[in-house]
Amino acid sequence: MAMNPIVRAQLTDFKNANAHEEGDDSDFFEVMSIFAVENGILGENIDPFRAHLKGEEFGIDGIAISIQGTLCVDADEAESILAVGRNHVGSFHMYQSKTSDSLDYGQISKFLDGVFDFFTDLKLLKGDQIEDLVGARDRVFAAATRSNPDLKCYFCTTGSGDVSDAICSLIESNRSRLEALNVFGSIDILCLGARDIQEAFRAATNSSLASISFPKNMTLPDHDNIEEAYIGYVTADQVLEMALGDEDSQGKRHINRAIFYDNVRDFNPNSEINKSILSELEGGDLSSFVFKNNGITVVSKSISRKGDTFTIEDYQIVNGCQTTNILAQVPESAASISVPLRLIGSSDPDFIAKIIVGTNKQNEVREDQFWALLPFMKDLEIYCSGQDGDARILIERRDNQYRDVAIERTRIMKPSDLMKVAAAAFFFQPNRAARDHRGIRKEFADKIFLQDHSVELYHMAALSLYKFDYLVRTTKIPRSYVINKFFVLYALVRQYWGTANILEAHPKQRAKVHKSVMAIILDNDEYTAHIENVSSHIDKLIAASGAKTREQVRDFIRTESFSDNFTKSYFKK
Template identity: 30%
Template sequence: MDKITKSLLDSFVEQFEISKLSESLQFEHFTNYSVATKSYRNSFDLDDIHTGSGGDCAIDGLIIIVNGRLILDDDELTDIVTTSGFLDADIIFIQSKTSSSFDGSQIGNFIHGIKDFLSDNPRLVQNEKIIKIKSIWEKMLSMSSYMINRRPACKIYYVCTGKWQNDQNLNAVITSGVEELEHLSLFESIDFDPLGASEIQRLYHETKNKLTATINFQNRITLPDIEGISEAYLGVIPYNEYLKLIQDDQKTIHSIFDDNVRDFQGENAVNRNIKRTLEDGKFDLFCVLNNGVTIVASSITPAGNRFTIRDYQIVNGCQTSHVLHDCQNIHGIENVFIPTKIIVTANDDIKTSITLATNSQTEVKAEQLEALSSFQRKLELYFKAEKNNITLYYERRSQQYNSDAGIKRTQIISIPIQIKAFASMFLDSPHLVSGYYGTIVNRFSGKIFSENHMLSLYYVSALAFYKIEQFFRSGEIDVKYKKIRFHLLMLIRLISLGDKMEPFNSKSLDKKCETLKNTLLKETESLRLFEKAVSIYENSSIDKDKRQYKSESDTELFISAYRQQYQKTELPQK
């Protein structure tokens, strides 16, 4: 391995705290992360996309992205597709080798593994991760009626640390393999990219960069100077130019709506009306009937009418954007103009104020607005104020800490992770935290991010999540227990704080969380606590062969197992 790739790999290993893995496994994770981030810009767990180890079908990384979202289970797929009303899918296969040359036989084995994965009757041995993603793939194919824009796109990456020389024999192996995959008639497109050291270095560097798009913005006016805002424009953007902002080259919609207080609402009345306007061919009326979109960016570079926008989010216009994306095959759609406001600011408070103001006229509940503005901000500051031997960062905005080399990725707690950890620990709902983020938020609406909740509950649940992931990485807790990690969070709360939950605004509960926090911060005591939780599971009658525990009855079994072991010492004497 050359010195530059080795240096980048070492940096990656430190960022993700995977030093105990072998170099080949580190490189697999490094490659998977670099490739995946090209298509999916949000946070994800390295193990979610890693398939390498025995029974991997010569596939080290396997990723399914639907409508711009990384799909990790069947529920998530169903939630996203039925909510959106369409299915734009990418499947990505990755094979990584630390060798300094491209190997034709290895490439052939890789292609054979892909064909076997896609076949109706796989013959190769498949590990649990391959089996799980295969199940998602089959479920996705059964929903092909939603593929109204295109069939799935297949992207294949073979990575080594050498230099791609465009060797004729290797090209023949690749071409033959791609042709065989094309005969399956599954894909809109198939791209096979052999990546050498320079290419994987470039991809890794790009993971540090923010999303960028260049559009033609001719019909605009410049707004007057506003304190805290460096630039602001108001105008209309042609349909084809607007698509450059919201989707990639494969027509997959970007994850650029994270600062929007609502996710896409699917076929509701408002969205049906937007779509009807387009289907009826009223293209010239669209820009006067639609409230338009608001884009907040960190920087913008104008060159005549060409605007390069960097690190941007659509803070109002999520619904409009999804409908426009959905309607791109309508004849004449290119005649649509979208009312657009582009605001450039680095001020977080202004960004929040813009989001609140531009969404307040729509069907956004007051508590959602409040959660975005006040509670989230306070929670971020609370995390920063915790001066412990472990530092966690609350990612209130997507990719907030991406460019900060001093912050390890494992230290970042995203909003989805916070919701899952809190709901598991304090709402006794680990069975409800799988699925699509938007659906999970709706499940716990009114129960999370309440203004009177003690912030310590959120911090300690995030810390518990960080610790269990750390123990998985170090091998101190077997990774086979990852499937119950959120149930384990619930169990450590039961062990530490008891079965009876006090109100979330209780000072008494706040003090108990402080005690639990101090336990989690101590390596030995923290590990012992999680080992107790694991022993409850192991000593119970719970079916250990289940791949997932996603029902309320499953959670009740975990609670019952805890009570059998601990409750008799907690119940008051009669």
């Protein structure tokens, strides 16, 4: 049986949007499935190529480990997130995808064996990528103080997805086996067919759209950066209309995390305040809610009004995460609960960012959001997106900024990624770049992303990171070299500029370094040779240290003494 024609068309679109990636249809369907589920069904915002297992791992095509919604592929990335804040929530999403017309009992059994193996003996799963993911796994479990991480397992096919009685029994027996480990908060094992993938892919590539009834509204005063804005109150079922996604294959609607600035995982159902509010609602005191709650603020790029019906597109709930989570737990009463609402229509990204910061002053605002407000970041975004062909990079100043744009997902760079490459390439701190980039940000806060800085240099650093990851994904360099990434970027600049002040150098000197480094980055053979030279040198230093396991090696090269030793020995004349 041929692949479902709609899935085939979507797969073609996905391949065209990621034309620089390599692989056959089955490889791309594996990545597309991860993208559709994560960014469509679950409303996350991740690069699916980073969650894809590039190889012949036993029964599993992808593993997405996330903390607070941020994908972690190794221990360093996990620790970087865990170093800030507390009460972190982690999750594990496991994937297997087949371009087949039906579900196969043996393949599903093998998939679930692989899942069980990842969390137990590791007798079936091998390789550097698995070893790195195990490091992230262990950090998630160690940080599970508030609640155990959730586990979701997705077996995807291009067929009908109909589940036989035998497969149902297989799933239940494996659920029991996984539950017996006593490490998960919840366990979902789902089989998705062509229709599920179709709908999920559409959701992942379309901007958010909702129509709500808002009769109790008043127009807000004019503002240069706002097309239209309203304040008033709505019934809670209208809030859920904005906040919940489409029904999944089990007929359930979940909160669409993609529309929240204030991450939905930050909701703490065990807090005394939230328990008290929920208790009042469950006890029948519905009329008091509107007087005690600050309500929600919604920012939309487009508002279309017809009478009291407002259709909003490409919107975010920038304040009201806690409120929405509480209301989602009492859907049967939602029509009788009133909620204060501010609805703001603006297409100005900088003003939207200011609204987000202003409405979240009582909450911790992510450093990324402050960076998004800097004039330099806007200039950098324009410069990077305007580069031709292989040099193009997309700076994501706002979450899901490129959600409905058909572009290569791996080229999207977040401000926090830029901070990491800046730490290595500009501040010459490769040993701290992966784990301590927030510490570096604090140390160099007045020396980063300044208006007179060179957009060319930041683009160069971002492109070097993208090309490194590209060479790994396409197996041009071994995956074992990933651990050396930031030393590779450091050496790339350090060989042409000897001190950690390139950002303040004379424009002619900056241009000379930029030209030399870009010549290497844009030549895959030259860049590969550079990566191999640096990695070979690092391997010699590691061999002399006695470090054996990947964890020991990772800890060793993150020390300041190793960084000093590498610099002295690699750059000696």
